[in-house]
Amino acid sequence: MIGRGVFVAAAAAGAGWVARAAWGTVPALGASRSAIKPYAAASPRYRDRRFHNTDPSSSLPSGSQSGLAKAFVTRGNTGRPRYQIPLATPLAPAAAGELAVTWFGHSSVLIEIDGHRVLADPVWSERVSPSTVLGPSRMHPVPVALADLPPIDAVVISHDHYDHLDQATIITLTDTQTAMFVVPIGVGAHLRRWKVxxxxxxxLDWDEQADIAGLTLTCAEARHFSGRGLARDTTLWASWVIVGPRRKVFFGGDSGYTPRFADLGRRYGPFDVTLLPVGAYDERWPDIHMNPEEAVRTHVDVGGSLLVPVHWATFNLAFHPWGEPISRAIEAATAAGVALAVPMVGQRLDALRPLVQKSWWEDLY
Known part of the structure; x- marks a missing residue:
């Protein structure tokens, strides 16, 4: 009887854990393919029920999924810092500046441009997953509560992966801000599911634009993929060109390197600031995640002045050491003569003032 009781208790505990892991996952998955299709089908990039990159691209090599799963399980502390990641105290002036960037970790960035504010890829949840129990978790706390953000004019989303589009964050921003949500075509269906x-x-589709609060936001090309469930590429992915009366910012979102960025630079550049991904690269997925050297090359291709690296430090999504993206990016930028600034998580960087760079990351890995 005791053995059976232990078994029953263990089974009940296991069932409870599964229930907790599954709780809320259905809404977090977002819209269904059928809800997305009426919007997606209007795009010339949508055919055979999915979106396509201009350059042929593979998100994962054929037959590699089982090997990757094992690698993630056995990687240990690779990709994690040895010590606590320091946070800066976020500063939010009453009036937005002419050109400033506040990095909240990973790809979440508040951009101040010509007196307006744009929030890019905001993710405030503990995990980048449809589950609150499973999936990559934060390696540092959020530096500021969503409710404490200053007034925002627009929220831009690069694509619908969980580390760039977060249900809980979107719902909170809907309630606490009056900002417009500007997204690649198809992603709006997720927002409608969440009552935005x-x-x-x-x-917007690539090369379409919207004018908001004196800014022009252009949906631009990227080389990536999308998907929140089993279906892939049902919504579009993008980079963003943010233009004010005087200043220009390029937000790269998440992308592999592509020569198309040079075309984008000729069409929309040059840029005062570029925000480009430098982390979560791997030789097994070179088409859809650029490495640090390619980020510097992209910065040069689009005609960037100051490069601010993003898409690193917060979530462990690959197999490289935690600080490697920045050490490689700095080396590549120095060789190319590129100005690069690495703010602390939560730090507001005034792009018009020289940054006294502190190597805050060096002793953490």
Whole structure:
């Protein structure tokens, strides 16, 4: 009887854990393929029920999934810092500056441009996953509560992966801000599922633009993929060109390197600041995640002045050491004569003032 009781208790505990892991996952998955298709089908990049990159691209090599799963399980502390990641105290002046960037970790960035604010790829949840129990978790706390953010004019989303589009964050921003949500085509269906009002959603295809609060936001090309469930590439992915009366910013989102960035630079550049991904690269997925050297090359291709690296430090999504993206990016930038600034998590960087760079990351890995 005791053995059976232990078994029953263990089974009940296991069932409870599964229930906790599954709780809330259905809404977090976002919209269904059928809900997305009426919007996606209008794009020339949408065919055979999915979006396509201009350059042929593979998200994962054929037959590699089982090997990757094992690698993630056995990687140990690779990709994690040895010590606590320091946080800067976020500063939010009453009036937005002419050109400033506040990095909240990973790809979440508040951009100040010509007196307006744009929030890019905001993710405030503990995990980048549809589950609150499973999936990559934060390696540092969020540096500021969502409710404490200053007034924002627009929220831009690069694509619908969990580390760039977070249900809980979107719902909170809907309640606490009046900003418009400007997203690649198809992503609006996720927002509608989460009760974002229709009149606050703008969906754009590549090279389409929207004018908001004196800024022009252009949805630009990227080389990536999308998907929140089993279906892949049902929504579009993008980079963003953010232009004010005087200043220009390029937000790269998440992308592999592509010569198309040089075309983008000729069409929309040059840029005062570029925000480009430097982390979560691997030789097994070179088409869809650029490495640090390619980030520097992209910066040069688009005609960037100051490079601010993003997409690193917060979530362990690959197999490289935690600080390697920045050490490699600095080496590549120095060789190319590129100005690069690495803010602390939460730090506001005034792009018009010289940064006294502190190597805050060096002793952490």
């Amino acid at each position: 009002p229709e009149d606050r959603i703008i969906e």
